[in-house]
Amino acid sequence: MSARDNILGKLKAAPVTPVIEPDTAAHFARFASTASKLELLKHWAAAMRSVKTEIIWVTESNWADKLAARVTATNLPDLLVSDTPHGTKARAALANSDVTVKVFDRPVDEWKESLFNDVSASLTRCLCGIAQTGTLVLWPDSKEPRTMSLVPPVHFVLFDTQTLYPNFFTAMDAQQWSAGMPTNAVLVSGPSKTADIQLTLAYGAHGPREVIVLACLPEGVNPTLLEDAA
Amino acid sequence: MSQHTVTLYPSRQFKDNARSALGDTELRHSLRTAMDFLMAKRLSAFPDENELETLRTLGETIRQRCLAKLPTLLEQLEAKLTANGIQVHWAETPAEANQIIQGLIDRRNGKLAVKGKSMVSEETELNHHLEAHGVTAVESDMGEYIVQMAGEKPTHIIMPAIHKTKAQIAKLFSENIPDTPYTEDVDELIQIGRKALRHLYMKADVGISGVNFAVAETGTLCLVENEGNGRMCTTVPDMHIAITGIEKVVEKLSDVVPLYSLLTRSAIGQPITTYFNMISSPRKEGELDGPREVHLVLLDNGRSQAYADTQLRKTLQCIRCGACMNHCPVYTRIGGHAYGTTYPGPIGEIISPHLLGLENTSDLPTASSLCGACGEVCPVRIPIPEMLMRLREESQRPANEHVAHPLRGQGAGRTGKESIAWRVWKGVVGKASHYKLFGWTASHLRALTPVNQPGWTQNHVPMKPAAKTLHQLIKEREAKRS
Amino acid sequence: MTANTPDSTVSGKPGYPTDVYLFGTCLLDIFMPDAGMDAITLLEREGIRVHFPMDQSCCGQPAYTSGHPKEARDVARAQLGLFPEAWPIVVPSGSCGGMMKHHWPTLFAGEPEEALANALAARVVEFSDFLLNTLDWQPQDQGQPAKVAVHTSCSARREMNVHKTSWALVDRLQHVERVVHDHESECCGFGGTFSVKHPDISGAMVADKANSLQNSGAVEFVSADSGCLMNINGKLAKDGNTRFAGKHLATFLLERTGGKS
Structure with a gap:
């Protein structure tokens, strides 16, 4: 008998208990936020900022310039982008700067040490956002690999605010994640952190020290609406 | 080849350990301050009592449904993971689990493993086993890194180094990490650890991690963390080995939503952790990074004994948040090491007898005033005091009395x-x-x-x-x- | 057996009981019987007839929580026939009340006495809960102004869910200021046999509890549980403290309202 057979055999021999089917959807419907889209976005921004995330309000037409401005303003020497339309756009915006733009275009195994040692910032997009917890959902793929959002100390995320969901359940449900998951998906809520030393919060544990979100608003939405004190 | 056997006899030392912990004023102060902080944080994370109680009931019902279907869900998980390209291994004992993991590493001639936080690997004393077989296993969670450097075991399942002061850690780092000056600045200490460990991620042959939820529906391994070391261990090395207990399987992807919320809010009072990492396959054709091999080791180690009894089965509902220890007046006074077990505090008192036998843990079920604080905060409503009383009964039951599901070490506490x-x-x-x-x-x-x-x-x-x-x-x- | 048949007429309020049983509990019986008498006096003063079945002894809790349910069941069984009338069973202890209300049904599950145990359990009421919520006790405080701390037993707090009733009763005393002590919700470390099986840990717990009660600014403390009282008072006395001690809630309430001369 294999360990597998032994374990399953013991479990199957155990008494059967009744199954009560919980209604997860009903729970999240019951406690769903009634906030407007704008209010949800404000809540999302506040939650992300509370965990040291920087938010830059952008639009489809100006995000690349704002990214370039932010990269040069803090003298980041380089930026890692993906071989994607938004990667290309970022590259173009930085073409006339001193910033070295690198493209993640070959297997990590060929340049792992360099990825760790020579890259200071990266840009990726994200699948969607979650308002309740101040979260972005990363959905890496063959064009935009997993380590891009993990290894470089500064991570820029391009976020289409139209894809903001009230909570984790609504995001997962609306996008039917259960039909099939990618190799890896990650919920990110701020830069990496730890409180393992005497419960003192410190940012920049192992992953990015800084997360900067380029939050893309529809044309015509005034970002100041999102910044009032209310 | 010699085999490292796990020999823990907590009961023989528990009272002595507890006495010496009680006399350590620095430890007492650290623990009290930390537990007060964590209790306050938890309270602030649940501002709406109605939402909290409803969510706890939902969490309890989900865990009970998953346990009721456990054998089927394990088979479904295995089938789904296998289809996704993740290899599944089964181990009845810690020794078997260690052998499997060592075998996988040996196959690639691996020498360096980086580890994300895994209490199950503490349970099997995996590091010692690997060390004895020429594989260096480095803990990468900051707290685990600290306790490993100190040659200790974690004192808390969420906050492994909660018993240590920053001065103690400063001394430890300056003495053990080359070219490190003594500093008590926490930010600096974390940056020292970050630098030392980042160097290892890129060199490691294998990454080892635990699992918070294994989803049968999609074949997904979910990992909850703040530091990013878990992502490093599961993303950067070419092989990832995850190890978990057989009870960690959940049926549906949507099950993780309430459980994750309960976990982070109960554990540390955070609405969410920095990362929720969902892994469903090794690197696919055309992908540019990620491990080419992913393995999952499913460990029993006495869990099936708890499962056999419908009352004690509730022990397996646990999602390892540690809230029971944060609220336990006994844990707060003696800390995790005194228990001598992988899992300390109230959850340790009720799970350890299944892992190690009542003969090795007979002092643990009695080490509670039954104050009920643990049960009151348990996010999945495990009736911990009820479990403790039941284990006391089994510990007092004559060894030769016939019962339907005898526990290992029945009658061990009887005098x-x-x-x-x-x-x-x-x-x-x-x-x-x-x-x-x-x-x-x-x-x-x-x-x-x-x-x-x-x-x-x-x-x-x-x-x-x-x-x-x-x-x-x-x-x-x-x-x-x- | 009837402890007393008061002359006063029973309140005409609907749902207001005319008769109750008192389950004195073994600890109170042997170690602090005055508190039992004080509870009776308080209830009688409200026009209730208090019946004390003389054959009562113990709810069985000590054995039950020590892993000896058979012995606990035998002892509990001896109590089951003592409460034939449908009156409330008032228990001046949260932990014994918790045993009877919440653990007797488990203890007798599948036994011939199951239905009887369930029926009795349903009638069990903790003393402070009864005084506050059934009788709506309205005292005339005759004492001097005083600051008092309240220690609620864990069973009262978490099993019987009556931690706020002792507070509310004390708060109804016009000249008493109830002070909150540090870590008020934390266990005093008694836990029945826990206190003798793990005296080091239990001792650390009761030392902290005694300290925080003393540092609360209160002149004394009250509790509705004799186990906690024996634990904390026993510790205070062991440390040579003669000025600060705890009282049973019943004794305290009776003293404040002129019932003890």
């Missing part, structure tokens, strides 16, 4: 002296005439009350009966009135 004492007690208290006679004698002979009452007079003046019992006072009053 002739105590059994006789309870029989005498029953004889006195269980019969009205005997009890009245006892009351009369106790009150009339109160002058002869022993000055030394074992256990009691260590902390108290002797228990002395009143001059008259309530029975006598009432009888006298009635006599007067009639």
